[in-house]
Amino acid sequence: MVLLLLTSCDEVGRHNVLTFFFDGVPPLQTGTSETRPSNMKDKKATEGAPAGDWHIHAQLKNCVDCHGEQRQSGFSGKVHLVAEVPQLCYICHREYSALESWMHGPVATGECLLCHEPHKTKAESLLRQPVPELCYQCHDRQAVRATKNHAEESYSRCTNCHDAHASATKSLLRRTFLEKPAGLDYQSEIFRRKYEEASRKAKSDLRQGQDFLAVSRTAMDYLEGGQWWPARAYLEVLLDSNLITDAERPVLSQILQQVIALQTNPPAEPRQGASSSTADRTPTAALQALRDQRNEQTRRVAELYYRSVQLYRAGKLVEARDGFRQVLAVDSLPEPMRETAQTYIDKIDETFRKQMEQAGWRLLK
Numbered sequence: 001m002v003l004l005l006l007t008s009c010d011e012v013g014r015h016n017v018l019t020f021f022f023d024g025v026p027p028l029q030t031g032t033s034e035t036r037p038s039n040m041k042d043k044k045a046t047e048g049a050p051a052g053d054w055h056i057h058a059q060l061k062n063c064v065d066c067h068g069e070q071r072q073s074g075f076s077g078k079v080h081l082v083a084e085v086p087q088l089c090y091i092c093h094r095e096y097s098a099l100e101s102w103m104h105g106p107v108a109t110g111e112c113l114l115c116h117e118p119h120k121t122k123a124e125s126l127l128r129q130p131v132p133e134l135c136y137q138c139h140d141r142q143a144v145r146a147t148k149n150h151a152e153e154s155y156s157r158c159t160n161c162h163d164a165h166a167s168a169t170k171s172l173l174r175r176t177f178l179e180k181p182a183g184l185d186y187q188s189e190i191f192r193r194k195y196e197e198a199s200r201k202a203k204s205d206l207r208q209g210q211d212f213l214a215v216s217r218t219a220m221d222y223l224e225g226g227q228w229w230p231a232r233a234y235l236e237v238l239l240d241s242n243l244i245t246d247a248e249r250p251v252l253s254q255i256l257q258q259v260i261a262l263q264t265n266p267p268a269e270p271r272q273g274a275s276s277s278t279a280d281r282t283p284t285a286a287l288q289a290l291r292d293q294r295n296e297q298t299r300r301v302a303e304l305y306y307r308s309v310q311l312y313r314a315g316k317l318v319e320a321r322d323g324f325r326q327v328l329a330v331d332s333l334p335e336p337m338r339e340t341a342q343t344y345i346d347k348i349d350e351t352f353r354k355q356m357e358q359a360g361w362r363l364l365k
Contacts, residue, residue: 056120059092066118086110096165103166105138115164132158191229198222198230202237212243212332213298216291223284228263231283235259245331251290258283294332301330305337312344321348 059065068082081088089112096107106114115134116126123130129137135158136144144150161177168175169190178190205215215238222231235256238244244252262283308323324341327333333341 054120086112107165195229195233198233202234232259255283255286317348
């Protein structure tokens with residue numbers, strides 16, 4: 001019946017039939033028809049092209065982009081899509097989950113349609129409701145108004161300060177907002193939270209038995225990414241631990257002071273062709289040099305340890321005991337290896353004692 005009506009009506013008649021039976025049918029366009037955009041990731045694909053009071057999804061001009069060419073069976077309530085949401089959306093739109101550290105709940109769960117209407121809407125960006133009414137579907141209105149720095153005139157402009165998809169901050173604050181004087185308090189708060197989170201993580205790493213090389217590797221990762229506050233937290237925890245030697249402590253302390261200086265005066269972008277001597281003075285390079293020294297020391301100690309074990313098994317107890325004593329003199333020696341080396345020394349000493357006792361009995365006889 002619907003098919004018969006569609007084939008017998010003019011454009012206005014077909015539009016009236018479609019809007020009666022189906023939701024999301026766009027209004028009739030006046031004037032010349034628009035061509036399909038060449039770049040599907042342009043602004044129209046993101047926000048919806050305005051048409052009078054309506055904002056229209058750009059792909060609505062070609063239904064098969066989303067629904068494919070498969071025919072719908074009867075009046076089935078299940079709509080055929082060429083891919084599941086959100087993968088369907090990522091064909092045209094950015095995959096926000098791969099861009100930033102913090103994501104809005106609906107983005108994290110792939111529920112794009114909680115906030116966006118896929119066909120048309122009277123709200124910008126194809127939102128189901130205008131901001132802030134859409135936001136108050138999940139966020140408590142009174143709690144928002146009670147939050148620090150939410151000025152009375154800002155209630156209707158949530159997205160002026162917050163990104164609705166993803167951000168580098170837990171509060172989903174926009175980078176442009178953080179760069180403004182009004183965002184300085186937020187920026188300081190973000191730095192403080194990152195520092196405290198990294199400090200807790202570093203202490204947890206120590207409790208789980210991570211060694212100097214593993215903990216300093218994490219600090220290196222933060223330094224290489226220019227994340228000075230988490231790097232500082234890891235270095236401070238490392239300095240307070242028993243994982244570093246007395247010889248390493250002043251070097252690590254100097255690296256920490258360099259990081260603190262970089263917090264207040266971040267480095268400019270490196271010039272093309274800058275000399276390697278400049279790079280060698282960075283805390284990253286200094287920490288890497290310290291790690292290299294520890295690696296080399298670990299290699300030498302391991303060789304001495306296993307050589308001493310071989311000497312012990314060959315019955316060369318004097319040389320073995322001397323080797324194990326040298327191993328025990330290393331401050332950074334892992335505790336299990338220290339205990340094992342001491343056990344070998346105790347066995348050698350016990351052997352020497354028994355040999356002396358046997359020699360004494362023979363003299364008495």
